[in-house]
Amino acid sequence: MVIKHGSFGVLCLQLAVVATAVKLLLLPTYRSTDFEVHRNWLAITHSLPLSKWYVDATSVWTLDYPPLFAWFEWALSQAAAAVDPAMLRVVNLDHDSAATVAFQRGSVIVTDLVLLLAAFWLARDVAATGVASGGGGGSGIFSGPASSGSRAAPPRSTSFSGLPVDSRSSAAALAGRRGVALFALLALNAGLLLVDHIHFQYNGAMMGVLLLSLAAARTGRHLLSGVLFAVLLNMKHLFLFAAPVYFVYLLRHYCFETTGGSSSSGSSGAQGNWAARGLTRLAVLGAAVIAVFAASFGPFVALGQIPQVFGRLFPFGRGLLHAYWAANAWAPYAAADKLLVLAAPALNRQLGWAALRVDAEAVGSANLAGGLVKVQRFAVLPQITPSITAAAVLMALVPCLVGLWRLGRAAGHVAVGPGAAPASSRQHVRRVFARALAYSCLCGFVFGWHVHEKAIIVALLPLAVDAVCSRLAARRFLVLSTAGHYGLLPLLFRPEEYGTKVLLVASYFAVAATALGALHGDAASPHARAARTGGKRNAGLALGWLQRAYLVGFVAVELYCSVVHERVPALRERLPFAPLMLTSVYCSLGVLGVWGDIAFEWSGEALGYPSRSSFGADT
C-alpha cells in the first residue's frame, strides 16, 4: 500500500471532490446575518469610492475587516456584477435573490480552492518528509532523547534492531498516509463547513493563506511566508495573535539563522558574514512586509482616514464576551460570576456580613432571563479590561516565544530520537513552527477580547499538521477539535439543520479518530514498534481515561441541551440560559486543558528542561 507520488495527488483530488460535493449539498441551508454582511461589503466596494469604504453606514453591517479583505470583496464583486447587479447596490438591504445566494455560496466554495491548494502543499511536504528521513520516526516534530518518554519509550539499545525488515518502505507508506490524512483533516474540517458553508463566512480562503504561509516556512521559503502572513494580517486582523510567533521565528530562524549550516559557528569571519546576511535578510523581509502594509493602508493614510479605519477594526466597545460565550478562559469566569450572583444572598446571610458585594446595576444589565447571557459587566468578580486580556495573551505567549528562540540553540544536539534518523536541525525547527503557530492562535482564542467561537478553527488547522506526525498532538487535536466544533453548534439554531450540524461534527470526529488512530497505531509508527519490542498491545491513539471521559461527556451535554432541558418545564423556566452556559463552559474545559498542556510543554522548552512530551519519544 505504498502511496506513490502520482497516486498521492489522485487521493487528495478524490478528497477535494468529496469536500466540494459536501459544500454544494450545504448550499440550501441556513444563512446567518453574515450573508448580508458580505453582500453589503460587495456592494460597498463595488459601488462606492475608496474614500467611502470605511465611512459608509447605510447598513448596520459596516465594513470592519482590514483593507485587503475589502479588495478581496471588490474582486468578487466584479464577477457578481455579471450574475445579479442588484446585490451590488448599497441600498438593497437584505437582498437575497436565488442568483445572489448561488453566487455568494459559490464564491465561498470557489475561494476555498486556496485552502485545498495549501492543504495539498502541506500534505505533500509531510508525505515527503517521512520518506526523506528514511527509517521512520524521523518525521516526529520533536525528536530527542528517549529517556523521558512517558508510556512508549523503548530501551535505546533496541531502537534500531527492533525495526521491521521493510521499515524503509513501510515508513514511506506511513508518511504517505500521514499526508493523505492531513489533507483530509484540513479539507474536510467540520468547523469550516459549519461556519463558512452554512453560517456564511470566508474563513476557508483566509485559513488557506495561513496554511500557505506555514507550508512556505516548512519548505524554507521564508520571505514568501512572511509576505503571505502580512497579506493575511491585512485581510483579517484576528491573526494578529500569531504575529509575535512569526516575528520571533523569522528573526531567529530565517534572518539570523544559526541552525543547519555547518559554518554558522566558528571564526569571527563567519560570524561577520552571519550578521551581514542577517541584516540583509531582515531588511528585505521588512521592506516586503512594509510594502504589503503600505499597499493596504497607504490609501487611507493619504485620505487621512486612519483613525476612522482603526475605529472600525478595533471596536473595544463591544465587550469582553460575545453574545454567546466562546469556549475560552472567560466563559468559566463569567459563569462563576453568574453563579456567585445567585449564591450571594444565601452566602452573605450565612456568613453574617456582606462578603460578596453584588453590583446591582451589572445584574440588571446581564440579561439572565433570555437564552443568551449578555454580559456587559461582571456583578461580583473583578472587571476584565482589554488591557488585561492583552497582557494575558502576551504572558501566555512568552514561553512559546522564548522556547522558539532557544530552539536554534538546542538544535545542535537534537535528533537522536528512538529509531530516528537524524533530521537536520533546520528541518526540525521548521516543523516545530506549526506547533508554535497553533499555540499562539490558541492563546489568542483563550484570552482574547471579544473572541468569537469561530476563532478556534484558526488554532485547529495548524495543530492538524502536528497531529498526523505526533501521537500526543493527535490526542490534543481530537479533544480540541471536538470541543471547538461542538462549541460552534449553537450558531446554527434552526431545527432543520440539527441533524446536519450534529452529523457533520460527529462524522469529522469519527474520521479524525479513525485516521489518527490508524496512523499512530500503524505497524511502522514508532509506538507500534515500541509496543512490539516492549511486548505491549499496540494501542493506536492511547487516549487517557480523562480524555475519553471528556469526549463521552459531550453526549451527555448534548442530551441535556436538546432533550432533557426542553422536556423539563422547571429547568426551561428557571434556567433558560443553562444549555448555552453548559455548552460554553464544558467546551472551555477541553480547550483550556489542551492549552495548558501545550503551555506546560513550551514552558519546559523555554526553561531548557525538555518536558515529557516535547523531547520524549512520543512523537
Added chain:
Amino acid sequence: MMSSILEFLGDDSKSTGLLVLLAVLIRVLTGLSGYSGAGDPPKYGDYEAQRHWMELTVNLPVREWYVDSPVNNASYWPLDYPPLSGYQSWLCGVALRAAEPAAVALVSSHGYESASSKTLMRWTVIVADLLIYIPACLVAVAVFYPSPDTSAAAATAGSASSPAASPTKTPSSTGTAAASTCASPAGALPPPFSHSPSFSSATALSAAARRGRLLALFGLLFNPALLLIDHGHFQYNGISLGLTLAAVAAIARGRRLLGGVLYVAALNHKHMALFFAPAFFAHLLGWALHDPAHRGVPAKLLAVAKLGATVLLAFAVCWAPWLHSRQALLQVLSRIFPVRRGLYEDYVANWWCASSAALKWKSRFPPHLLLRAAAATTLAAAAPAMAHQIAGGGGGGGGGGGPSRWGLVRCLVNSGFAFYMFSYQVHEKSILMPLLPLTLAAGREPTLAAWLPLLACFSMFPLLVRDGVGLPYVAAAAVYGAVMAGAALQQARQLQAERRAAPRPGALARVVDAVTGLMVDLWPLLAAAGVAAAAALHGARLLLPAPPHLPWLYDRAFITFSFCGFAAAFCYSQLAQWLEEPVGSGPVAVAAKQRAARRLKDE
C-alpha cells in the same frame, strides 16, 4: 499503490461503522434540497403523495384505505401501492402526528408543507434506511464477501442441504488472494485504517478481496441514483430494495424459506419488486430440481410445495385486512395495477421510449396490444437468465447442486434490466431495480458498478432537475465517481490478470474476454470520453435553448445516450451470466479457477 481513499478502510467493524455514519450523513445532506412537487399546487408530487398516504392511513380504518370516498379521492394521490406501503405510511403518519398533527389532518392537510414537517418526513426515510436497507446491505456484503474465517464457519454451519452456503466459492476466493499477493507485494500489509487485524493476517482479507467487499459496500450505501430518488425526490424505495437484498442474502445462506418471505415482503411494499420475480422463481426452481438432497420427483415437488406454501402464507398475512371478501381484494388490486396508464411515462431510457423516436408506439397501436407486446418481450428478454438458473447455472462445486448464489445475483440484474427495458408502464426510477444487484456484485463487476449508477442518474436528470435536486445530483454523482472509479479500475485490472492467466474455453468466452480486456485497458480513456459527452450534453442544455419546434430535444438526447449504455450493459450482463457461472460444468470451472490461481502463484 493506492488508487482510492476507499482503500484506507479496512474490513473491521470500525471501518464499516464509519462508512455507515457517512452514508447517513450524505442522506441528511441530500435531504436539504428540494423534493418532488415542492410548492407546486394543486397536485404537488411524490412527496405529497407519501404525506397524503400517511394522512389517509392514520385517519381511515384499514378497510377504507383503498376505497374511493370523498376524503379518499381517486384523483388525488390514491394509495396505489401494496399493503406494506400502507402499513409503513401508517407508522410514519403516527410519528408525524405526534410531532405535528396538522401535517396529517384529514383533507385539511392537502399540500401541507412546513420546514419542520419536511425535516420529519426526511427522517422517516433515513430511519427506514437505518432499519432495513443499511442492515440488509451489511448482511448481504457479509454473505457475498465473506472473510476467510466466516466462510469457514458458514461451511461448517451449512448442512448438506444448503450447498450455496458450503464453500463452493472458496477456490475462487483463494484464487484472488493468491493473485493479489503476487500482483502487489504490499498486499500483505495490514489494512491501513483498522488495527485489529494488523498482526493476524489469517483473519485479514487479501487486498483484492477487501477491495471487492468495500466496493460492494460503498456501491450499495452510496448509490447516487437511490440517494437522489429516496432522499431528494422523496420515496421509500430503500425499504423494498432492502427487503429484496435481505432475501438474496438469506437465499445465498441457504435459508430459502426466509428468503421467500422477505421477497414477498419486498413485493408487498412496492410491486416494482416484481422486476425480480423471474430471478427468484427460476433460482428456487433450479434449486428444487438440482439439489442432490432432492432425489426423485416427490422430493423436488415437496421442496417446491414448501416454498409455495410459505409464499402464499406470507401474502395472506400481508393482505389479511382485505381477504374477507372478493370485492375488497379486487378493489385493492385495481388500485395497485392501473392499466389505464401508458406504456411508459415521461422520458425513460428503455426500449419503448428510446425507439419511439423512430416508431410512435403509443399512437400507432392500441394499449391492450402494447400490453401484450410488452409482456412477451419482457419474458423473452428475461428467459435466457431464467433458463440459466433453472438449468442450475454456476452450481456443482463442492458436490452440491442447484444454481450458485452469484448466478442468482446476475440473474437478478438481467431480470431487472429485462423489465426496465421492455415491460409496461415503466418510469425513470425503475432503473434502481437492476442497480441493486449490480452494486452488490461490485467486487466482481467493478467497472460496471462504477459507471452504471452514474449513467442511471444521468438518465433521470430531467426528473431530478424538475424536483430541484440538481445540486445533489452533481454532488452525489461526484462523490460516487471520485471514490469508486480508482478502486474499481484497480479491481478490474486484478480480475483481468487472473483471467489472462487462465483463459476460459470456448470461442465466445475468448471474444468476450478480449473485448472486456480491451475495455479495461482503455478504461481511463472511455471513462473520460463518457464523462465529457455527458458534460457536453449538460452544458448544451444549460446554455443553448432547445429550438422551439423541438422542445423535447434535450430530454430525448439524454435518454438516447443512457439507453445505449443500458443496452450495452444488459447485453454484456446476459453473456456474463452464462460465462461467469457456467451451467453443468461446475467442477470444470472450479478446476480452471484453481489452475489460474496456481499459475499466478508460480509466476
